[in-house]
Amino acid sequence: MVKLVFLGKLRGLAREDAEVALPADVGTLAELKDWIARRDPDLGSAMAATQVQYVVNQCVVRDFSLPIAQNDEIAFLPPMSGG
Amino acid sequence: MVKLVFLGKLRGLAREDAEVALPADVGTLAELKDWIARRDPDLGSAMAATQVQYVVNQCVVRDFSLPIAQNDEIAFLPPMSGG
Amino acid sequence: MQVRLTSQPFDPQREEAAFVAGRAQMGALVSFVGLCRDNNEGVAVRQLHIDHYAGFTEKEIARLAQDVAARFACPDILVVHRVGDIAPGEAIVLVAALSHHRANAFDAVRVLMDYLKTDAPLWKKETGAKGAQWIEPRAEDRARRAEAEGKSP
Amino acid sequence: MQVRLTSQPFDPQREEAAFVAGRAQMGALVSFVGLCRDNNEGVAVRQLHIDHYAGFTEKEIARLAQDVAARFACPDILVVHRVGDIAPGEAIVLVAALSHHRANAFDAVRVLMDYLKTDAPLWKKETGAKGAQWIEPRAEDRARRAEAEGKSP
Numbered sequence: 430m431v432k433l434v435f436l437g438k439l440r441g442l443a444r445e446d447a448e449v450a451l452p453a454d455v456g457t458l459a460e461l462k463d464w465i466a467r468r469d470p471d472l473g474s475a476m477a478a479t480q481v482q483y484v485v486n487q488c489v490v491r492d493f494s495l496p497i498a499q500n501d502e503i504a505f506l507p508p509m510s511g512g
Numbered sequence: 513m514v515k516l517v518f519l520g521k522l523r524g525l526a527r528e529d530a531e532v533a534l535p536a537d538v539g540t541l542a543e544l545k546d547w548i549a550r551r552d553p554d555l556g557s558a559m560a561a562t563q564v565q566y567v568v569n570q571c572v573v574r575d576f577s578l579p580i581a582q583n584d585e586i587a588f589l590p591p592m593s594g595g
Numbered sequence: 596m597q598v599r600l601t602s603q604p605f606d607p608q609r610e611e612a613a614f615v616a617g618r619a620q621m622g623a624l625v626s627f628v629g630l631c632r633d634n635n636e637g638v639a640v641r642q643l644h645i646d647h648y649a650g651f652t653e654k655e656i657a658r659l660a661q662d663v664a665a666r667f668a669c670p671d672i673l674v675v676h677r678v679g680d681i682a683p684g685e686a687i688v689l690v691a692a693l694s695h696h697r698a699n700a701f702d703a704v705r706v707l708m709d710y711l712k713t714d715a716p717l718w719k720k721e722t723g724a725k726g727a728q729w730i731e732p733r734a735e736d737r738a739r740r741a742e743a744e745g746k747s748p
Numbered sequence: 749m750q751v752r753l754t755s756q757p758f759d760p761q762r763e764e765a766a767f768v769a770g771r772a773q774m775g776a777l778v779s780f781v782g783l784c785r786d787n788n789e790g791v792a793v794r795q796l797h798i799d800h801y802a803g804f805t806e807k808e809i810a811r812l813a814q815d816v817a818a819r820f821a822c823p824d825i826l827v828v829h830r831v832g833d834i835a836p837g838e839a840i841v842l843v844a845a846l847s848h849h850r851a852n853a854f855d856a857v858r859v860l861m862d863y864l865k866t867d868a869p870l871w872k873k874e875t876g877a878k879g880a881q882w883i884e885p886r887a888e889d890r891a892r893r894a895e896a897e898g899k900s901p
Contacts, residue, residue, distance in 0.1 A: 437718030511712035520871030521882040594865035608761035619783040630772040
């Protein structure tokens with residue numbers, strides 16, 4: 430199980446933040462991104478249309494080949510609008 | 513009669529702020545300055561030792577030949593230390 | 596350094612008073628308060644919503660504040676930021692700094708605000724007469740941020 | 749624009765709250781508070797005394813504030829300044845500005861403080877362990893004032 434967190438305008442498009450069980454063939458961030466787009470095309474196109482930052486266990490991640498581990502919290506951050 | 517006002521460190525050296533009657537030969541700011549120095553040498557040397565700004569009836573005056581009029585309020589401002 | 600997010604309205608002047616209490620010997624207090632306007636470029640705003648990423652947002656703001664504190668030798672910094680639903684007239688953000696030198700306090704508050712405007716993990720949604728809209732960072736804020744980056748203490 | 753001198757202690761945060769009340773639509777509030785320290789470069793200060801020239805001082809400070817308000821398109825400026833005897837821990841001066849743009853409010857408060865430090869008709873006397881001493885403007889403040897003169901909005 431991993432926890433997915435969608436922020437800002439992605440939050441409204443996503444299903445409830447939840448623990449999800451990933452299929453066996455989803456092992457990296459890149460694969461996760463594709464899986465989300467297949468499962469949820471609206472969310473997928475919104476993510477494709479903007480610059481999304483990936484935060485895994487509260488750390489910004491730029492390498493999409495990073496393997497996903499059990500209990501990871503993976504967040505999707507659209508451009509920040511600031512305070 | 514004119515009113516003399518001494519500010520900051522000059523205030524402590526001067527007699528009480530007061531209406532004073534000037535002698536007939538004190539008709540300009542330059543003459544007033546000399547008259548003060550004669551009457552009150554400590555105040556005179558304090559004024560000579562620092563940069564004093566002259567304010568007549570609430571307006572800064574740079575021309576020492578300005579004639580003094582009855583009921584003028586003449587203030588002596590040492591360098592300001594600011595807020 | 597204190598960083599706090601709150602989903603409840605807060606009184607910026609009360610926060611400031613508490614921040615400075617007992618530390619008047621610092622000499623200089625600079626503060627910035629951002630207030631929720633009732634309009635954005637003429638269009639009425641009924642409500643502002645600020646989304647945040649619990650845990651991460653606090654950590655990132657603290658990192659920005661630490662950065663600024665070190666750069667301007669100004670460790671006494673307070674940040675209070677609203678999240679959630681905000682009504683017009685309410686305070687959105689307070690940034691305050693205490694310093695022996697007013698220049699450092701001014702720089703710290705100003706540059707930290709520049710950072711918060713572009714780098715804080717916050718997402719704004721405005722609800723007005725025309726419905727709800729997510730706000731993207733303004734080019735103006737990005738430019739100011741780039742400038743702040745180059746500003747020396 | 750409001751300029752006030754007071755010989756009584758004042759609460760800067762209360763003044764700020766009254767200043768901003770009903771004007772949150774401005775969006776940005778910047779404030780500076782100068783506090784009476786209990787020491788000056790390590791020497792204990794028991795009391796500060798600020799002499800002023802009644803009437804003239806208010807007029808001059810208002811002129812400086814007007815100058816800054818025009819220069820930074822920031823008409824909503826508040827200045828409250830203590831005169832007379834001031835104890836350590838008390839507020840000496842509050843300068844606050846409200847604006848639609850935070851950059852203008854920051855510039856207005858900062859530059860007005862620079863002006864007040866050099867051009868306000870005020871004379872400070874510190875009373876400490878070594879007796880009383882009148883303070884002259886610092887070279888640092890004069891330099892900053894000269895720099896502020898050249899700063900464009």
